[in-house]
Amino acid sequence: MPSEASLRLKLEKKAKLVGKTSRNSGGTKRNEGSFEAKNGNGGLIGKLKERVRVKVGGNGNDGSTGKLKKRVKFKGGEEGFGERRNVRTSDYSGRDGGRKKRIYSKEGEKLKTKDSEVVVESGKVLNGIAISKKKVSLKRGSDRKLKDEVAGMRSLTDGGRMWVRGKQRDNAGSEAKTLNRKATGKKESVVLATGKPKGKAKEDDYGSALLKKNREKKSELSKEKGLKIMSPLSSGKKKAKDKAGLEGEDDAETQDKKPKKKKRIIKIDPNDISNKRLDDAIGIDGSKEVKKKECEKEHQMSKNAQFRAIQPTPEILSFVEQNLLGRRRLIDLKRAGYNIELSAPLDNIPFSSSPERERIEENAFRNKLEFFAAAKASSSFPAHNLPEIAFAGRSNVGKSSLLNALTRQWGVVRTSDKPGLTQTINFFQLAKKLCLVDLPGYGFAYAKEEVKEAWEELVKEYVSTRVGLKRVCLLIDTKWGMKARDYELIELMERSKTKYQIVLTKTDTVFPIDVARRATQIEESLLQNKSVVQPLMMVSSKSGAGIRSLRTVLANIARFVKV
Ligand SMILES: Nc1nc2c(ncn2[C@@H]2O[C@H](COP(=O)(O)OP(=O)(O)OP(=O)(O)O)[C@@H](O)[C@H]2O)c(=O)[nH]1
Ligand SMILES: [Mg+2]
Structure with missing residues (x-):
């Protein structure tokens, strides 16, 4: 029967996926798949749906030890998702493996891990990942890859846009461009910036499927709302573009779709004596009296000026x-x-x-x-x-x-x-x-x-x-x-x-x-x-x-x- 065959196919696929995931958690492969990124010490798994989950191996080569998850909440930018989105990342400390913890980071707060440190510099960022914010600084050279992972996360949450910082900017940026190009093509793909200049992000079936799904969902959302999905990070740049008149056609359409605010025109009925207008009444602070006094003063001054002008x-x-x-x-x-x-x-x-x-x-x-x-x-x-x-x-x-x-x-x-x-x-x-x-x-x-x-x-x-x-x-x-x-x-x-x-x-x-x-x-x-x-x-x-x-x-x- 065709239904049995399809069920069997699905089961096989699932079995394959489980196998891949277990390999990744072991840290033997790097950056394989759109939703997988690992540094030398651990693995990172990001899932971008309505929520994005990131697992980072905190200490040691076994990524399974660092499974504490954090929830990062942020509001979409003005031109962003227009709804609350949750991002889950793992705790960098990795001590409380497996236990979920919600952390709301404040400006300037340092999130320390055993080998790394993440500093949130400003804004409403609620986690060391600081997806929507300007700067994430990492200490200790060994954790540079973690930084890359963070960058990768940004790329994900930016709706497919690559966001790479640091020394790898050029290389990773080029990767990002390539992959973005891919993403715009018929075959949609999502890539994580690996942070490795020579490394190349590969597509994973599972990851790409997920991302595709996510993209579709986003586009549906955007269609529904008539808005282009943008990350909070990019909203500032978008505004600048708008000002410079560099808006693309899509954006122009989006703008056209925005309902224009109607100007409220208040008409004063001259025959209406129910409410006295401000001009007719003496203000609470005696403004009318003050005005009168000022007028008198002006008049007096002008009189004095006139007197001084007499020859x-x-x-x-x-x-x-x-x-x-x-x-x-x-x-x-x-x-x-x-x-x-x-x-x-x-x-x-x-x-x-x-x-x-x-x-x-x-x-x-x-x-x-x-x-x-x-x-x-x-x-x-x-x-x-x-x-x-x-x-x-x-x-x-x-x-x-x-x-x-x-x-x-x-x-x-x-x-x-x-x-x-x-x-x-x-x-x-x-x-x-x-x-x-x-x-x-x-x-x-x-x-x-x-x-x-x-x-x-x-x-x-x-x-x-x-x-x-x-x-x-x-x-x-x-x-x-x-x-x-x-x-x-x-x-x-x-x-x-x-x-x-x-x-x-x-x-x-x-x-x-x-x-x-x-x-x-x-x-x-x-x-x-x-x-x-x-x-x-x-x-x-x-x-x-x-x-x-x-x-x-x-x-x-x-x-x-x-x-
Ligand atoms: N500096 C100065 N003060 C004067 C002068 N003439 C009068 N005064 C003063 O002005 C005040 C009023 O003077 P009066 O002569 O009483 O004025 P009046 O016009 O008779 O006043 P009423 O009787 O009230 O109508 C007094 O304090 C005077 O000292 C003047 O030429 N120079
Ligand atoms: Mg007198």
Whole structure:
């Protein structure tokens, strides 16, 4: 019967195989068969299926003594098997013959045998064989063949690719090439690198059959998964190739087969108010507030940059220099002959000739400054029988101080570094010649909102309705410039056709160039205004700079005004 004949044939084949295996374990033949590799001391048998088993004779010529098996597990590379694979190798020590042992080697760990040492250098390699890793170093010359066996194992696990290291690279490499060529042919064969330059790997029926089977299985797998089987070792090189565009046709096909990732496009529904978008909400860390602050800072910076870009007119620059306006060192003033012990030293007129002094003494400001009325409401304003000059401006700008500086009568008008000291309209007269009016300030002040509003209303009423008001000195802090409330008052005075003159105060707090810049800036901003009186004045009640000039300008009002 044909079935009996085939059974008999199979039995005979098995019997043959058993005979060969026993010969190999004895170490008499070397590298015979694709799955057999032996060194001088022992045998190695590798089986590549889903698992690869390697037996290495640990000590002595009898390979049977070293039968301890280890299991090496590694994951297939990205383009590799795509599944876990097990590799079994024997323990190099060979002491615990026949007993299986699972060893997970770590990086740098040395696996010692009696005659050899295997060092795993890096990575996830879990055994001294280090199939998927870079370097396996072996010590002692006698174990060079073991190294070859390891290389042979690599060749197996690389799916037929030869991987030979060391001195035998050239020879073994050539062998590998030959055998690879064979493998690509119709008759598939698998070869172990023997490590012997002169030795030639021979095919074994059993081994080749196994490998063929294995290859078939792999190819089936790869077909199923649409992936090319590659070892983890070769995956790096493969990537490099991919980059260089050296991909073969097969690879290109494989790439084509890979499903392309679809880009997720998130559409925002403008009508959806269920969830606020990030832009609409204040971040948990207050990012919106931070952004706002940054914007403000940028704006501020740009404003400063704009201010620095102002080119002062030559007239203003010369005025600043002549009147020693701006921040000056007291030592310089002392050297120039000014008495810095006195208030407003620059108004001392130390080197003035007597006619000059007389002229100053003659004007209205030489007279005694007298307080005569205070008003909290328009109804309590005093009768207007003198030409009036009012001093308006933000709180703490230096209105009261300027009155003292102009008359050089310190202490008549109360001043304070606390904004909001003057809370009523205070009327002062200079010997029945001139009336000076100290107005409450507007803007920030230490007072209740309703009280401040009342002041503002009172000031607005005064400057727009007061009969006999000849000029309003609108005081602006040189450092800060014009603010919104200042423009508000200007608008009001423009409407009521009240004459006003801009006076920059506290010029001693900034550099001379900045005094000139501020003056130029304000003059330019008020070019269209009709009620503004030129020139713009610059003073410092502290240093006395510019006080004389202002005094002269204001004294002229009194001189030419007939009440
Ligand atoms: N450095 C400097 N400080 C000044 C100058 N003029 C006034 N001050 C100071 O500024 C502060 C406010 O001065 P005041 O004259 O009270 O200001 P104000 O405009 O009357 O203030 P309110 O009455 O609150 O509206 C005081 O501490 C003064 O010493 C000046 O020209 N230079
Ligand atoms: Mg005041």
